[in-house]
Amino acid sequence: xxxxxxxxxxxxxxxxxxxxxxxxxxxxxxxxxxxxxxxxxxxxxxxxxxxxxxxxxxxxxxxxxxxxxxxxxxxxxxxxxxxxxxxxxxxxxxxxxxxxxxxxxxxxxxxxxxxxxxxxxxxxxxxxxxxxxxxxxxxxxxxxxxxxxxxxxxxxxxxxxxxxxxxxxxxxxxxxxxxxxxxxxxxxxxxxxxxxxxxxxxxxxxxxxxxxxxxxxxxxxxxxxxxxxxxxxxxxxxxxxxxxxxxxxxxxxxxxxxxxxxxxxxxxxxx
Amino acid sequence: xxxxxxxxxxxxxxxxxxxxxxxxxxxxxxxxxxxxxxxxxxxxxxxxxxxxxxxxxxxxxxxxxxxxxxxxxxxxxxxxxxxxxxxxxxxxxxxxxxxxxxxxxxxxxxxxxxxxxxxxxxxxxxxxxxxxxxxxxxxxxxxxxxxxxxxxxxxxxxxxxxxxxxxxxxxxxxxxxxxxxxxxxxxxxxxxxxxxxxxxxxxxxxxxxxxxxxxxxxxxxxxxxxxxxxxxxxxxxxxxxxxxxxx
Numbered sequence: 001x002x003x004x005x006x007x008x009x010x011x012x013x014x015x016x017x018x019x020x021x022x023x024x025x026x027x028x029x030x031x032x033x034x035x036x037x038x039x040x041x042x043x044x045x046x047x048x049x050x051x052x053x054x055x056x057x058x059x060x061x062x063x064x065x066x067x068x069x070x071x072x073x074x075x076x077x078x079x080x081x082x083x084x085x086x087x088x089x090x091x092x093x094x095x096x097x098x099x100x101x102x103x104x105x106x107x108x109x110x111x112x113x114x115x116x117x118x119x120x121x122x123x124x125x126x127x128x129x130x131x132x133x134x135x136x137x138x139x140x141x142x143x144x145x146x147x148x149x150x151x152x153x154x155x156x157x158x159x160x161x162x163x164x165x166x167x168x169x170x171x172x173x174x175x176x177x178x179x180x181x182x183x184x185x186x187x188x189x190x191x192x193x194x195x196x197x198x199x200x201x202x203x204x205x206x207x208x209x210x211x212x213x214x215x216x217x218x219x220x221x222x223x224x225x226x227x228x229x230x231x232x233x234x235x236x237x238x239x240x241x242x243x244x245x246x247x248x249x250x251x252x253x254x255x256x257x258x259x260x261x262x263x264x265x266x267x268x269x270x271x
Numbered sequence: 272x273x274x275x276x277x278x279x280x281x282x283x284x285x286x287x288x289x290x291x292x293x294x295x296x297x298x299x300x301x302x303x304x305x306x307x308x309x310x311x312x313x314x315x316x317x318x319x320x321x322x323x324x325x326x327x328x329x330x331x332x333x334x335x336x337x338x339x340x341x342x343x344x345x346x347x348x349x350x351x352x353x354x355x356x357x358x359x360x361x362x363x364x365x366x367x368x369x370x371x372x373x374x375x376x377x378x379x380x381x382x383x384x385x386x387x388x389x390x391x392x393x394x395x396x397x398x399x400x401x402x403x404x405x406x407x408x409x410x411x412x413x414x415x416x417x418x419x420x421x422x423x424x425x426x427x428x429x430x431x432x433x434x435x436x437x438x439x440x441x442x443x444x445x446x447x448x449x450x451x452x453x454x455x456x457x458x459x460x461x462x463x464x465x466x467x468x469x470x471x472x473x474x475x476x477x478x479x480x481x482x483x484x485x486x487x488x489x490x491x492x493x494x495x496x497x498x499x500x501x502x503x504x505x506x507x508x509x510x511x512x513x514x515x516x517x518x
Contacts, residue, residue: 033349033352149371151361151368151374154354155365157352158354158359159348161325162343163362163365164325165323165324165341166362166365166366166414167365167366167369168362168365209351209353212353213398214353214354214355215353215354217353218353
């Protein structure tokens with residue numbers, strides 16, 4: 001086990017998994033409570049277009065990914081607000097558009113592009129020191145935001161209309177939330193992959209909701225689930241030589257199954 | 272002389288070429304207990320949203336001289352949402368703390384005090400999804416009252432509550448109106464309740480057809496807003512029978 005951490009790439013991979021695992025898990029609570037399950041899928045798939053463009057043009061991938069995420073968040077926020085188009089409809093349109101553009105960009109690039117597989121399903125070897133720094137900044141921003149804006153986020157998730165009436169700045173909270181989810185997704189794709197990032201943005205929140213009495217308990221439970229399954233998933237990926245994304249998702253599903261069964265047994269005994 | 276607390280002048284609202292409200296003029300005085308009646312689609316909810324400041328882009332002027340507390344319709348809530356009754360009541364004090372500040376002991380005490388008056392203080396840690404219809408209604412009222420409003424707006428508060436609970440609720444409204452001088456605006460489909468509890472009635476159907484003392488209301492007032500869909504029934508100690516049909 002100790003030899004696992006004697007390689008720099010594994011230290012980077014585990015650190016990245018921890019940071020993105022906790023970041024996504026914390027956000028998953030609000031996504032689950034607000035029933036915005038489509039957002040992770042949308043942000044992940046939209047990132048594909050940006051990544052493909054960066055590969056085609058030889059641009060800085062992190063920068064282009066983050067810009068794509070910001071454009072995605074801005075588009076959802078403004079179109080759904082001003083034009084009264086459903087949020088999910090916009091996400092669906094942008095998702096397919098970006099995937100289509102991504103495929104066009106990749107097909108325009110001469111030769112084979114093996115790295116694209118890494119972005120689709122995650123790749124331990126792809127994580128660099130810069131990625132860790134970006135993930136650490138995003139992670140810190142999320143934790144600080146959740147502490148500072150705890151009640152705003154709680155009331156925003158509980159009832160957006162009433163929160164607005166009682167003075168909660170829900171438009172600002174909504175915009176920052178969309179932006180944070182988009183940035184977290186694009187910075188997490190190297191470790192979990194575009195296709196599977198949505199699992200990290202849902203499963204911890206779903207498991208936590210089964211057991212938590214308060215939103216703060218939910219955040220703690222989901223963070224533990226996200227941390228443990230991300231680290232176990234990375235270790236399994238190393239030993240079985242499989243991509244980390246599917247490995248983390250399968251581990252997380254295992255936790256969901258165990259949680260679901262225990263909850264059902266617990267509820268039956270309680271009756 | 273009675274003091275005007277809400278004044279609406281030539282208020283109108285339309286959306287995507289659909290007229291919702293037109294030429295609405297009224298004044299509500301302090302300590303009034305006003306009932307707003309009207310058929311579905313009459314614009315009652317839109318008028319409430321204008322008073323609450325939720326709708327922009329309406330024409331005319333609305334002047335409000337006081338703090339509003341609002342009890343919404345008993346709409347769908349996620350029964351598994353992990354939020355306690357006390358946390359919901361504290362939402363009513365959000366403006367007093369604002370962003371970046373936590374609720375203080377004083378806020379929590381005030382919330383518990385209102386919950387005690389409405390007899391739900393023992394449920395403070397209970398998840399909202401586990402409250403009964405009546406308890407949830409009193410929770411919504413606690414949230415509306417906790418900031419000490421001058422005006423209380425209730426949008427169909429009888430929905431999801433049994434008859435006994437409704438009666439208790441309206442008695443409470445009356446008490447708040449008479450003893451604490453809170454102006455109450457009640458939107459309801461329950462016309463009998465409006466007549467027994469309020470002192471003024473506003474009849475709305477896109478525009479304001481009448482706004483007068485409850486005791487002065489007559490059959491023609493109903494005709495104006497309910498057109499051909501109204502049946503007036505009487506229910507004493509005999510089977511229900513139609514006493515007036517508007518067609």
